[in-house]
């Protein structure tokens with residue numbers, strides 16, 4: 001696991017599941033499942049109806065690259081906030097723009 005993955009992946013995964021976990025941490029509602037299905041639509045590149053680690057990492061890398069406007073390989077807090085917002089369905093709509101093919 002590279003530095004980018006080890007530093008950002010846990011925060012991004014937490015961001016993705018945060019909205020659902022706030023209401024009922026041990027249950028997945030139909031709305032939560034619909035949100036995940038909608039988000040996965042742009043992430044599931046091989047269309048096997050599963051989201052692999054590689055597919056998630058590809059989306060994270062794409063979102064990082066989009067947020068790193070000055071191409072330094074690092075994000076300041078504003079850039080990081082913009083990137084994380086891409087994964088928060090409450091802020092960016094049900095489907096993340098980072099997840100769009």
Ligand SMILES: [Ca+2]
Nearest residue numbers: 044046048050
């Ligand atoms: Ca897949």
